[in-house]
Amino acid sequence: xxxxxxxxxxxxxxxxxxxxxxxxxxxxxxxxxxxxxxxxxxxxxxxxxxxxxxxxxxxxxxxxxxxxxxxxxxxxxxxxxxxxxxxxxxxxxxxxxxxxxxxxxxxxxxxxxxxxxxxxxxxxxxxxxxxxxxxxxxxxxxxxxxxxxxxxxxxxxxxxxxxxxxxxxxxxxxxxxxxxxxxxxxxxxxxxxxxxxxxxxxxxxxxxxxxxxxxxxxxxxxxxxxxxxxxxxxxxxxxxxxxxxxxxxxxxxxxxxxxxxxxxxxxxxxxxxxxxxxxxxxxxxxxxxxxxxxxxxxxxxxxxxxxxxxxx
Amino acid sequence: xxxxxxxxxxxxxxxxxxxxxxxxxxxxxxxxxxxxxxxxxxxxxxxxxxxxxxxxxxxxxxxxxxxxxxxxxxxxxxxxxxxxxxxxxxxxxxxxxxxxxxxxxxxxxxxxxxxxxxxxxxxxxxxxxxxxxxxxxxxxxxxxxxxxxxxxxxxxxxxxxxxxxxxxxxxxxxxxxxxxxxxxxxxxxxxxxxxxxxxxxxxxxxxxxxxxxxxxxxxxxxxxxxxxxxxxxxxxxxxxxxxxxxxxxxxxxxxxxxxxxxxxxxxxxxxxxxxxxxxxxxxxxxxxxxxxxxxxxxxxxxxxxxxxxxxx
DNA sequence: TCACCCTTGAAAGATATTTTCGGGTCGGTG
DNA sequence: CACCGACCCGAAAATATCTTTCAAGGGTGA
Numbered sequence: 001x002x003x004x005x006x007x008x009x010x011x012x013x014x015x016x017x018x019x020x021x022x023x024x025x026x027x028x029x030x031x032x033x034x035x036x037x038x039x040x041x042x043x044x045x046x047x048x049x050x051x052x053x054x055x056x057x058x059x060x061x062x063x064x065x066x067x068x069x070x071x072x073x074x075x076x077x078x079x080x081x082x083x084x085x086x087x088x089x090x091x092x093x094x095x096x097x098x099x100x101x102x103x104x105x106x107x108x109x110x111x112x113x114x115x116x117x118x119x120x121x122x123x124x125x126x127x128x129x130x131x132x133x134x135x136x137x138x139x140x141x142x143x144x145x146x147x148x149x150x151x152x153x154x155x156x157x158x159x160x161x162x163x164x165x166x167x168x169x170x171x172x173x174x175x176x177x178x179x180x181x182x183x184x185x186x187x188x189x190x191x192x193x194x195x196x197x198x199x200x201x202x203x204x205x206x207x208x209x210x211x212x213x214x215x216x217x218x219x220x221x222x223x224x225x226x227x228x229x230x231x232x233x234x235x236x237x238x239x240x241x242x243x244x245x246x247x248x249x250x251x252x253x254x255x256x257x258x259x260x261x262x263x264x265x266x267x268x269x270x271x272x273x274x275x276x277x278x279x280x281x282x283x284x285x286x287x288x289x290x291x292x293x294x295x296x297x298x299x300x301x302x303x304x305x306x307x308x309x310x311x312x
Numbered sequence: 313x314x315x316x317x318x319x320x321x322x323x324x325x326x327x328x329x330x331x332x333x334x335x336x337x338x339x340x341x342x343x344x345x346x347x348x349x350x351x352x353x354x355x356x357x358x359x360x361x362x363x364x365x366x367x368x369x370x371x372x373x374x375x376x377x378x379x380x381x382x383x384x385x386x387x388x389x390x391x392x393x394x395x396x397x398x399x400x401x402x403x404x405x406x407x408x409x410x411x412x413x414x415x416x417x418x419x420x421x422x423x424x425x426x427x428x429x430x431x432x433x434x435x436x437x438x439x440x441x442x443x444x445x446x447x448x449x450x451x452x453x454x455x456x457x458x459x460x461x462x463x464x465x466x467x468x469x470x471x472x473x474x475x476x477x478x479x480x481x482x483x484x485x486x487x488x489x490x491x492x493x494x495x496x497x498x499x500x501x502x503x504x505x506x507x508x509x510x511x512x513x514x515x516x517x518x519x520x521x522x523x524x525x526x527x528x529x530x531x532x533x534x535x536x537x538x539x540x541x542x543x544x545x546x547x548x549x550x551x552x553x554x555x556x557x558x559x560x561x562x563x564x565x566x567x568x569x570x571x572x573x574x575x576x577x578x579x580x581x582x583x584x585x586x587x588x589x590x591x592x593x594x595x596x597x598x599x600x601x602x603x604x605x606x607x608x609x610x611x612x613x614x615x616x617x618x619x620x621x622x623x624x
Numbered sequence: 625t626c627a628c629c630c631t632t633g634a635a636a637g638a639t640a641t642t643t644t645c646g647g648g649t650c651g652g653t654g
Numbered sequence: 655c656a657c658c659g660a661c662c663c664g665a666a667a668a669t670a671t672c673t674t675t676c677a678a679g680g681g682t683g684a
Contacts, residue, residue: 074662096410131443388674
């Protein structure tokens, strides 16, 4: 690591202070150690600083002097005694300490959301939970299956995607993406139409079913039809042992995180499903790069005029 | 004194957003979010700051100006744009960030996806990137704004949500969720119908626009109409300085992660948007718990028979 | 091409920090 | 008991740092 603090602390005036490095987090300890050698006023300052780093970091020298009922000079002297070139640097260290304390407190989130959780906690918990889902899904994804699915997609004549409810949106997301790189893809959320269309499929086509539970009849049915017609079938599900996998050539498993009353399954399953869908998309885009790149650029161009001018 | 730069956000009319809390650790994210709206010089400063928080924290205004080849004024302007009252405060935050990084783990791996990346790498990179987006969005989310939006939603007579393309799916996702807990919500992706419906809104209603760029005319227009009709308006966008915020009472900012050729903006923006939407949903569910809980249970019941018996 | 507005840095102005300086207190000593 | 010296302390001056103002330069659209 390079010495960030090597920046000549510009006190050429014989400022000695070699032995005490700026001390990042050991401040409280240092205060205790040095307290005996401090004068009364300085102790008050040191105490305030050690007691509420965050609060003190927000104060100017004058403010801290007032708070402790002392003078600016004393505050500076205290900072010096603690090993910093001046108050400014003590303040910086204090800010760092405060940040560390804060972040240290964070990991202690139990991710169950209660009815009376403050909104900030809700945000933290949801974010944490979705991150977890992503990590789990990525870890549990069978890259061989994924690769096979990508290959099938890249070479497909047409692709149908089935999904209902929240999964229906994921299906549409995939479809939108595939269309953007020039593939022919449709999303179906109407079970009847889905089956009707599935009948049209044949070898070389691809059918994808997205269902968290793996047991959504309305989605399984069209996949079964496609399967029987000889299309390559893919299932994206959170239950690799569920009915839908019977008719799937390739199964892509999403992770299921705990769900609770305030956080229905739909919420966390969606995150994993979307990751899988993104992987499929990028995989296909890679395989068909020659065609995909210009298509992506073109679709971007086509939309440009729909955006109001930004400032710069 | 013509406040061109007033206080960073040139939205005098409806957009409130005064209380941008100085942002603790979300700085890198904020830099990325705001970078597009920055001038060249400011970008240089922002880059330096995001690239080496520890180093920059040790520098004075003059030092940082020299390092980036700009002037003190520009440095201060950048600090302001990032949401701090001045450079001093930015510096404090920087120190905090540095401390956190030090105690935390390795900064970041380069997550650019190449055409010839093996599929396993694609999965890992995508997952990492989306996790990052979640963390950044969560850190950068203004909980006051979020809380206000939740309150508005919880008490709304009806809610309209506007979104087009990928954001349209997010809009639908939110709508589905709200409907599940008994709220009246509609998602509109047809610009004409959206405006037609927006005209119906009045005080006590809520309109939500979802647009990553913040400049999608087809989404801004209905929000403007709703705004003028006196409805409470909310914008979910990755560009807090964009046109859409003019007409938004509450702005919820999503983080923008780097995008590249193989990973269009739509992909990463969606992740952040969904997190925000989830937060809104859970928030509303909390507030209306008495009504929401039975509604959730009921919708679950209603779907049960649509699932085939699971094997195990 | 011209007018306009935005961007930018230099320098003036305002704050904050550091240093200086002298009054005050305390303990020891004649 | 009075005196002396050392040291602690804060007010204010001196300095450093940060913020604001202002005018010149540069790009853009009419």
